[in-house]
Structures are given as structure tokens and as C-alpha cells.
Amino acid sequence: METTSTNEAVTNHAVNSPSQSRAMLAADNLTKRYEDGVLALDHVTFEVNQGHIYAMLGGNGAGKTTTINLFLNFIEPTEGEARINGIVTHKEPLRAKEKIAFVSENVMLYPNFTALQNLDFFARLGGQTGYSKDDYREVLLRVGLQEEAHNKRLKGFSKGMRQKCGIAIAILKDAPAILLDEPTSGLDPKAGFEFIRLLESLRDEGKAILMSTHDIFRARDIADTIGIMNQGRIVMQSQKSDIAGEDLEKLYMKYMAGYMEQVN
Amino acid sequence: MLKILIEKELKAIILSPKFSATFSVCAILIVLSVFIGLRDYQAAVAQYETATTLSNQEMREQTSWMSLNTRAYREPDPMQIFVAGVQNDVGRLSSINAFSQIKLENSNYSDEPIFAVFRFIDLTFIVQIVLSLFAILFTYDAINGEREGGTLQLTFANAVPRVQYILAKFIGSWLGLVLPLLIPLLIGLLLLLLFRVPMTGDHWAKLFTLIGASFLYFTFFIALGLLVSALTKRSTTSFMFLLVAWVTLVLIVPRAGVMLAGQITPVPTVAEIDGQREGYAKERWKQHMDALTERWEERNAGLQNLTAEEREAFRDDHSWDWMKEDEEERKLVQRDISEYDRKLNEDLRNRKATQERLGFLLSRFSPASSYQLAAMHLAGTDISIKPEYEDAMRDYRDKFISYREQKQKEEGGGMAGGFRIEFNSDTGMKISGDRDSGAIDVTDVPVFEAPQYRFAAGLLPAMPDFGLLTLYTLLAFAAGFVAFLRYDVR
Numbered sequence: 011m012e013t014t015s016t017n018e019a020v021t022n023h024a025v026n027s028p029s030q031s032r033a034m035l036a037a038d039n040l041t042k043r044y045e046d047g048v049l050a051l052d053h054v055t056f057e058v059n060q061g062h063i064y065a066m067l068g069g070n071g072a073g074k075t076t077t078i079n080l081f082l083n084f085i086e087p088t089e090g091e092a093r094i095n096g097i098v099t100h101k102e103p104l105r106a107k108e109k110i111a112f113v114s115e116n117v118m119l120y121p122n123f124t125a126l127q128n129l130d131f132f133a134r135l136g137g138q139t140g141y142s143k144d145d146y147r148e149v150l151l152r153v154g155l156q157e158e159a160h161n162k163r164l165k166g167f168s169k170g171m172r173q174k175c176g177i178a179i180a181i182l183k184d185a186p187a188i189l190l191d192e193p194t195s196g197l198d199p200k201a202g203f204e205f206i207r208l209l210e211s212l213r214d215e216g217k218a219i220l221m222s223t224h225d226i227f228r229a230r231d232i233a234d235t236i237g238i239m240n241q242g243r244i245v246m247q248s249q250k251s252d253i254a255g256e257d258l259e260k261l262y263m264k265y266m267a268g269y270m271e272q273v274n
Numbered sequence: 275m276l277k278i279l280i281e282k283e284l285k286a287i288i289l290s291p292k293f294s295a296t297f298s299v300c301a302i303l304i305v306l307s308v309f310i311g312l313r314d315y316q317a318a319v320a321q322y323e324t325a326t327t328l329s330n331q332e333m334r335e336q337t338s339w340m341s342l343n344t345r346a347y348r349e350p351d352p353m354q355i356f357v358a359g360v361q362n363d364v365g366r367l368s369s370i371n372a373f374s375q376i377k378l379e380n381s382n383y384s385d386e387p388i389f390a391v392f393r394f395i396d397l398t399f400i401v402q403i404v405l406s407l408f409a410i411l412f413t414y415d416a417i418n419g420e421r422e423g424g425t426l427q428l429t430f431a432n433a434v435p436r437v438q439y440i441l442a443k444f445i446g447s448w449l450g451l452v453l454p455l456l457i458p459l460l461i462g463l464l465l466l467l468l469f470r471v472p473m474t475g476d477h478w479a480k481l482f483t484l485i486g487a488s489f490l491y492f493t494f495f496i497a498l499g500l501l502v503s504a505l506t507k508r509s510t511t512s513f514m515f516l517l518v519a520w521v522t523l524v525l526i527v528p529r530a531g532v533m534l535a536g537q538i539t540p541v542p543t544v545a546e547i548d549g550q551r552e553g554y555a556k557e558r559w560k561q562h563m564d565a566l567t568e569r570w571e572e573r574n575a576g577l578q579n580l581t582a583e584e585r586e587a588f589r590d591d592h593s594w595d596w597m598k599e600d601e602e603e604r605k606l607v608q609r610d611i612s613e614y615d616r617k618l619n620e621d622l623r624n625r626k627a628t629q630e631r632l633g634f635l636l637s638r639f640s641p642a643s644s645y646q647l648a649a650m651h652l653a654g655t656d657i658s659i660k661p662e663y664e665d666a667m668r669d670y671r672d673k674f675i676s677y678r679e680q681k682q683k684e685e686g687g688g689m690a691g692g693f694r695i696e697f698n699s700d701t702g703m704k705i706s707g708d709r710d711s712g713a714i715d716v717t718d719v720p721v722f723e724a725p726q727y728r729f730a731a732g733l734l735p736a737m738p739d740f741g742l743l744t745l746y747t748l749l750a751f752a753a754g755f756v757a758f759l760r761y762d763v764r
């Protein structure tokens with residue numbers, strides 16, 4: 011397969027062209043070349059509206075984490091920009107970060123703090139000072155952390171429990187946009203399923219959600235829009251309604267394989 | 275935001291196991307050190323009082339002005355509880371008499387070398403060695419530890435200004451170290467009151483300034499720990515690096531500075547000085563003897579043409595003048611020798627001072643030296659106590675000798691240095707001076723006045739070190755600040 015057909019595919023399935031006004035999250039020709047010369051992200055453009063879930067689907071090294079880090083201004087773009095509610099993240103990082111909550115691939119909290127203490131600290135850091143202990147408990151129950159763990163130190167928590175705390179923190183911040191980097195990797199199927207239901211309820215509250223995953227079925231399950239990423243590019247982007255499950259799988263394999271062919 | 279961050283920092287520190295370890299070690303060390311220092315001080319006071327009483331007693335029991343001599347003692351000072359400085363190494367007394375040089379002898383450590391083996395740990399040592407280590411322990415992973423733990427990412431996914439974050443780290447670590455320090459310090463101060471240590475206003479001023487200097491000192495290490503933590507990605511790296519920096523700054527630089535100064539500006543040893551002095555004295559006495567012989571020959575030559583009787587008469591007439599002349603000459607020789615000795619000493623002291631200045635200048639590249647020097651200056655236990663005490667004792671010696679000579683003249687009259695030798699079958703040989711019997715009245719003998727160490731006098735020479743400590747701290751903090759602004763939180 012040739013490069014042109016790849017680009018064709020992108021345009022074929024693409025959502026409307028980026029408009030700066032409505033989108034909560036927008037990547038505009040986002041490009042990142044690391045100091046060692048690796049081109050991790052190559053003119054990536056997409057947007058996520060409120061009440062939508064955008065899934066970045068791609069293998070290891072595709073550029074998913076790089077994209078999220080650019081939204082968080084952990085790194086500066088080489089070219090292009092990431093916007094949150096119209097705010098360019100690398101120009102006004104503090105204002106932009108007020109509008110996003112973040113759940114990392116492996117949520118790490120303060121091991122000597124209890125779940126409640128961790129929640130309290132990060133909620134206040136996120137600008138939410140009005141919560142009570144009961145509010146924290148309620149959210150922890152909502153994300154599925156049993157009552158008896160609330161007052162335990164994070165030290166002994168499993169990865170799943172930590173992910174739950176992480177999403178609880180994101181919920182507490184009550185930001186209009188949520189970024190999740192492979193949030194379900196390493197979770198058992200039941201926890202993964204619960205996690206997905208939770209994301210759906212957040213979407214229904216009107217959040218704009220950008221998540222990365224390498225799990226094609228999960229992406230198909232909940233995403234409103236799927237962007238297949240490879241080698242720093244979005245090689246295909248499609249609305250959920252456009253394709254049936256089988257197609258996506260085929261498309262994914264096709265684009266991945268095609269891309270590999272082209273590169274090799 | 276700053277408040278939230280500082281609160282979290284303090285909470286994290288208090289909940290960490292290193293806090294309880296630090297707290298207990300600090301508490302035990304500080305309280306124990308103050309307590310032991312306090313008992314040592316009290317023992318030193320008791321010893322000082324006994325010794326001075328005894329010395330006065332001995333003076334009162336003297337029967338002749340001629341043989342009157344005494345000893346002057348160095349007075350213990352409450353500040354030695356906190357800053358031992360060199361006070362255990364410098365001698366505690368010097369004999370005061372016409373024949374020997376002023377020299378401080380019998381230091382604590384020379385009297386009881388066992389204590390020199392395990393030297394007294396004073397507050398300055400605890401701060402200099404232990405607290406600086408704790409400061410490093412508290413901060414080596416302040417930044418990179420949070421990166422490794424993943425909490426730095428989550429924190430900066432929020433609208434947290436970096437300036438506030440690093441400030442909160444600094445303030446939080448500082449408070450986390452100061453709080454455990456305050457409690458044992460307060461207990462130490464209570465002990466002072468409880469044991470009725472005679473603390474004057476000056477002493478309190480010195481003590482609180484010393485505590486201030488201590489805080490400044492470990493603030494530097496907190497800033498240094500943050501700096502290194504903000505320069506490295508891994509906490510194991512920063513720990514290693516800080517350990518090396520600590521050994522260099524606290525153990526090596528202070529000693530290397532002094533040693534280097536010794537190489538650059540060598541100072542003659544005591545033995546060399548003694549040799550020079552003796553050589554000169556020998557030479558001078560030889561000259562004197564030669565001159566004396568010549569004089570006698572001249573005098574005898576003048577007698578040559580006279581009869582035996584005339585000679586006898588001439589001798590009777592002149593012997594007094596001759597003796598006087600010889601005595602004057604002898605005194606002149608003695609004066610020359612002590613003048614030479616004074617010069618030697620002065621030269622030695624100047625050279626030592628130059629060496630010390632250079633040594634301290636070099637060692638001051640380490641905040642540990644600056645702190646120690648500032649503390650010793652404040653407490654009045656720095657190395658200048660030796661020359662200062664010796665100067666005071668020399669003045670006292672002059673006073674004492676002129677007092678004695680005057681008394682001798684008043685009461686004995688006649689010839690200076692006249693004494694009688696008696697042989698008695700019962701008591702053996704007896705040498706007596708101007709008076710035959712009964713003790714002399716020494717009620718108006720001059721009393722040795724120890725040099726006073728006022729607060730202001732100690733603060734002034736400590737100022738440059740305060741300045742240096744502040745400078746080092748500000749530099750480390752500023753560098754840490756800049757390093758963190760560019761820190762990769764991933």
C-alpha cells in the first residue's frame with residue numbers, strides 16, 4: 011500500500027475539519043521530535059468535543075503517551091499546538107490545566123497517605139476545596155473501591171485499586187476534559203469492564219474524554235471516535251457509527267500491516 | 275496553593291519512617307549532649323574554684339616576698355556546654371613567677387586523655403555532622419523521588435506553579451527538620467535553668483545567635499539536597515552524589531584548608547623556637563661572662579700598684595659599686611634575653627596568625643567551617659583564647675612581679691635579693707629572705723582578671739561567616755530553583 015491511500019483513508023473517515031471554537035480538546039498539526047532525533051509525533055490533528063470519547067488506538071511507541079504529555083505540557087511541541095477549550099497548552103499551561111483531569115497508565119499516589127488523604131490532597135490541588143470526607147467516600151464507592159480500603163495507606167494497594175483512586179481524583183476535579191493514558195492496561199477483565207462503564211457515565215455528564223489504548227475491543231466498545239495511530243501519525247480516524255466491529259479489526263490490522271510494509 | 279503544598283509536605287515527612295528516626299536520634303543526642311556538657315561545666319567550675327582557693331591559700335602561707343609566686347587559671351564559661359571549641363585542648367593554668375614564661379598548661383585532654391579518645395559531642399558537632407546528614411536524608415529524593423513515585427506527574431497535571439512547588443518543598447523540609455529540633459533544644463534550655471547555670475544576658479544572646487547560625491547552616495544542606503534532587507532523575511544517584519558532597523564539605527575541605535595553609539606558610543615548631551631562644555641566651559651569657567672577666571681584669575689592673583692594705587681599702591670602697599655594676603649588667607642581659615624571647619614569640623604569633631588566616635580562608639569554602647568558626651567566635655572558645663589568655667596572664671605577671679618587688683623593697687629594704695642561709699642541726703638548712711618568720715600579708719595582691727568575652731565582641735568576628743553561610747544557602751537555593759523550573763516531571 012502506498013502513502014497516498016493512507017492519507018485517503020484518513021480523509022475518508024475523518025470527522026469535520028478542526029474548528030477552534032467548539033472542541034474541548036484539539037490537536038493541531040501536533041509534532042514532537044525528541045532531543046535524540048526520534049520523530050514521535052508527526053503533524054497529528056484531531057479534536058474531541060464535549061460528551062465525546064476519543065480513543066487513540068495504537069501499538070507500543072505509536073505516540074499515544076507523547077500526545078497526552080503534550081496536552082499536559084509535560085513536553086513542548088516541536089510544531090503545531092494542543093488546545094484545551096481553546097487555550098494553547100504550551101502558552102498558558104496553568105490556565106489549560108485547570109480544565110483537565112489526568113489518569114496515567116500506572117496511577118501512583120503517596121504511599122504513606124491513606125486513600126482519603128490522597129484524594130483530599132489532589133482534589134484541593136485541582137482547585138476543589140469544598141469537599142467533605144463523605145464526598146470522598148461517595149466517589150470512592152462510585153469507582154468501586156470498597157469501604158474498608160478508604161482509610162488504608164496506599165502502600166498495600168494493588169494496581170487496580172490505585173487506578174480506581176486515580177479515576178476518583180479525576181472525577182473529583184470535575185474538569186470538562188479528562189485524559190487517560192492506557193487506563194485499563196493491567197486491570198483484570200471485571201475491573202476493566204467497570205472502568206469502561208464509569209467512563210461512559212462521565213461522558214454522559216458531558217466530559218470530553220481522550221484516552222489511549224492498545225485494546226481494540228475496548229476502544230470499539232466505548233469510543234465515539236477512534237484514531238488509529240502508528241509511528242506518530244493518525245493513519246485512520248473513524249466515527250463509531252461508520253464501522254462495525256469486524257471492520258475495525260480488519261482496518262486496524264490492514265493499516266498497521268500496510269504501514270509496516272511501507273516503512274520496511 | 276502554597277499552603278496546600280506545604281501541608282502535604284509536612285504530612286508526608288511526619289508520616290515517613292525517617293522522621294521518627296531523625297526525631298528520636300536528635301532528641302536523645304541533643305538532650306544528652308547538653309546534659310553532659312552541663313555536668314562537665316559544673317565539674318570545671320568546681321575544679322576552678324578549688325584550684326584558685328588553693329593557690330590563694332598557698333600565697334597566704336608564703337613567708338617571704340622573694341619566693342612569692344602564684345598561678346592563674348582559665349575560667350570556665352557556660353558557652354562551652356554548646357561549643358567546646360578548643361577549650362578542652364588549651365591548658366587551664368599558667369604559673370605566674372619571674373623565672374618562667376607564661377604558658378597555658380594542663381588541658382582537660384592532656385590531664386584525662388581518655389576523654390580525648392571519645393571527644394565530647396557538643397551541640398555544634400551535632401548540628402555540623404548529624405543534622406547536616408539528616409538535612410540531606412530529608413531532601414535527597416524531594417524532587418526525583420516524587421518523579422519516581424509518579425506523584426510529580428499527577429501534581430503537575432494540575433494548575434500548580436513550579437515556583438510555589440519548589441518553595442513548598444523547601445519550606446516543608448525546613449519545618450520538618452526544625453520542629454524535631456525545637457523540642458530537645460527547649461529541654462536543653464530548661465536543663466540550663468534547672469541546674470542554675472549562671473547565664474548572663476550576654477550568654478543568652480550568644481546562645482540564641484548560635485541557634486540561629488545552626489538553623490542557617492542546615493538550611494544550606496536542605497537547599498543543597500533540593501538542588502541535587504532537582505538535577506538528577508534518580509534518587510539513588512542524588513543520594514550518592516550528596517553523600518560525596520557531604521564528605522567533601524564537612525570532612526575534607528575544613529581539614530584540607532588548614533593542612534594546605536601549613537604547607538604554604540610553614541611555622542617553626544615549638545622545639546625550633548626553644549632552640550633559638552636557648553642559643554641566643556647562651557651566646558648572650560657568654561658575652562656577659564667575657565665582659566665580666568674583662569671588667570675584673572681591669573679592676574684588678576687598677577689595683578696592681580697598690581699595697582695589700584690599700585687594695586683592701588679600695589675594694590671595701592668600691593665593691594658595692596662593682597657589685598651594683600655587675601648586677602646592672604646581669605639585669606641587662608636578662609632583659610635582652612626576655613626581649614629576644616618576646617620578639618621570637620611575637621614573630622611566631624604573627625606567622626601563626628598568617629597561617630591561621632590562610633587556613634581558615636581556604637577551609638571557609640565549606641559551610642561546615644564557616645559554621646564552626648562562627649560558633650566558636652560567638653562562644654569565645656575559638657583558638658584566640660590561648661593568646662588572649664596568655665596576654666592577660668602576661669599582664670598579670672608584670673603586675674604581680676612589680677607588686678612583689680615593691681613589697682620586697684618596702685618591707686625588706688636594703689639590698690635586693692638579699693637572703694640568708696642558716697644551718698641548723700634540727701631543721702637542716704634554711705634559706706630565708708627578707709623576713710624571718712610569719713606569713714606575709716598578701717591581702718592586696720593583684721587578682722588575675724580573665725579576658726571578657728562579650729556578645730558583641732564575639733559577634734563581630736562571626737559576621738563574615740554568617741555572611742558566607744547566607745551566601746552559600748542563597749546560591750544553593752537559587753540554583754535548585756532554576757534547576758527545578760527546567761525539571762522534566764515525567
Ligand SMILES: Nc1ncnc2c1ncn2[C@@H]1O[C@H](COP(=O)(O)OP(=O)(O)O)[C@@H](O)[C@H]1O
Pocket residue numbers: 044045046048049050068069070071072073074075076077
Ligand atoms: N523522552 C523521550 N525521548 C526520546 N524518545 C522518546 C521519549 N519518549 C518517547 N520516545 C519515543 O517516541 C516514540 C513514541 O513514544 P510514546 O509516545 O511513548 O508511545 P506510546 O505511548 O504510544 O507507546 C517512541 O518511539 C519512543 O521511543
Ligand SMILES: [Mg+2]
Pocket residue numbers: 074075076191
Ligand atoms: Mg504509552
